[in-house]
Amino acid sequence: MNTALGHLKVLDLTRILAGPWATQNLADMGAEVIKVERPGPGDDTRAWGPPFLKDDEGRETADSSYFLSANRGKKSITVDLARPEGQTLIRELATQADVLVENYKVGTLARYGLDYESLKALNPRLVYCSITGFGQSGPYAALPGYDFVFQGMGGLMSITGQPDGAPGDEPMKVGIAISDLLCGMYATTAILAALEHRHLSGQGQYIDMSLLDCVVTVNSYQAINYFLSGKIPRRMGNAHSNMVPYQVFRCKEGDVIVAVGNDGQFRAFCKLIGRDDLAADARYATPGQRNRHRDTLIPEIAQAMLARTMEEWVRLMESANVPCGPINNMQQVFEDAQVRHRGMQLSLPHGAGVQAPAVASPIRLSDTPIRYGRSAPLLGEHTDAVLGEKLGLSPERIAALRAEGVI
Secondary structure, eight states: OOOTTTTOEEEEEOOSSHHHHHHHHHHHTTOEEEEEEOTTTOSGGGGSOSSEEEOTTSOEEEEEHHHHHHOTTOEEEEOOTTSHHHHHHHHHHHHHOSEEEEOOOTTHHHHTTOSHHHHHHHOTTOEEEEEESSOSSSTTTTOOOOHHHHHHHTTGGGGSSSOTTSTTOSOOOOSSOHHHHHHHHHHHHHHHHHHHHHHHHSOOOEEEEEHHHHHHHTTHHHHHHHHHHOOOOOOOTTOOSSOSSEEEEEOSSSEEEEEOOSHHHHHHHHHHTTOHHHHHOGGGSSHHHHHHTHHHHHHHHHHHHTTSOHHHHHHHHHHTTOOEEOOOOHHHHHHSHHHHHTTOEEEEEOTTSSEEEEEOOSOOOSSSOOOOOOOSOOTTTTHHHHHHHHHOOOHHHHHHHHHTTOO
8 A cells, every 4th residue: 555654664662652652653654663672571651551451351461551552553573682682683674774763861772782873884874863851962961851850841831730829820741741742743753854865865864852852842932932021931821821812711601712813803702702892992902912901801701701601602603713612521532523523533453352442643645645554563573573574584593582582
């Protein structure tokens, strides 16, 4: 089948989330991704449950929901990188690869002769992507870290949560490991850019990705707000730093998100809530004015929103093209008509003999659409096939390596 990246081979030396998310993106688009795991436990996230996938007899497998979320479409082999024989296997696989992605601590793979410079000598076309917490250089480069740390250090938690003085006003992290996911997406972009450069130059290159860098980058307009004003952005709960009204409002029954982004939408919204006078007020005539006078505008809107239920407001605002929406729980998300129409919930075959749930990629390509094959692999499911087909190892040699604990 025609896929965008079906011609590419990816050697995946990553675990946890940022690296696996990047390589899953490549697998979704058709690349052959060989995931290298430790013999025995494999990727740490296989054990990060419950919940765990259950087999056809209702017994829990060794694969958690966390692992399933980031490893579909890959082949799993087990190789001990600390063993010289294991390092030899990886070097041989790297000579055939287009891309290698790793997220070991700085310097670890150099000790094994699996760093970029070593593998570049064997395969000059190799695109080699390293993902670490702090990057390959700087005073923190050698330090470990998880998503929570980077959300705090990168400033994201300083602008997330209830305002000072409100109930529950502590800094708050995002409800998913956003640092890892952002870094995985940026890494995918960087890899594709390096491959395009290789298309012209014939040469691979090295990519240095940092979770902290990615979080700092996505501060985006909040960072520029600070640069321009000199004022440190503060936590504002569900309000927006630059647009008003752009927040959650309590209704007669339930809550609703109102996301007004321009003057036309503001006038339409004011008409809906029976407050044309607000649209005519010079204090609220432009986005900048509404932002400057939010303290007087928001209470007026909040009072008007109590007149109807959330369902009534959503129906009215949608009919008037005023951006709005409900606050769905996870069940409601996947029952939503638009989400269902877009096919965002998947069911994929798994090596345990059952169908495993998955969430579809948001990437929609017209000529090379994503073709979903299988769920995340069982630990070492493809070791024999990969070593036999790619490296030409005999069944006897593979058995010997397994007996020695190399694979």
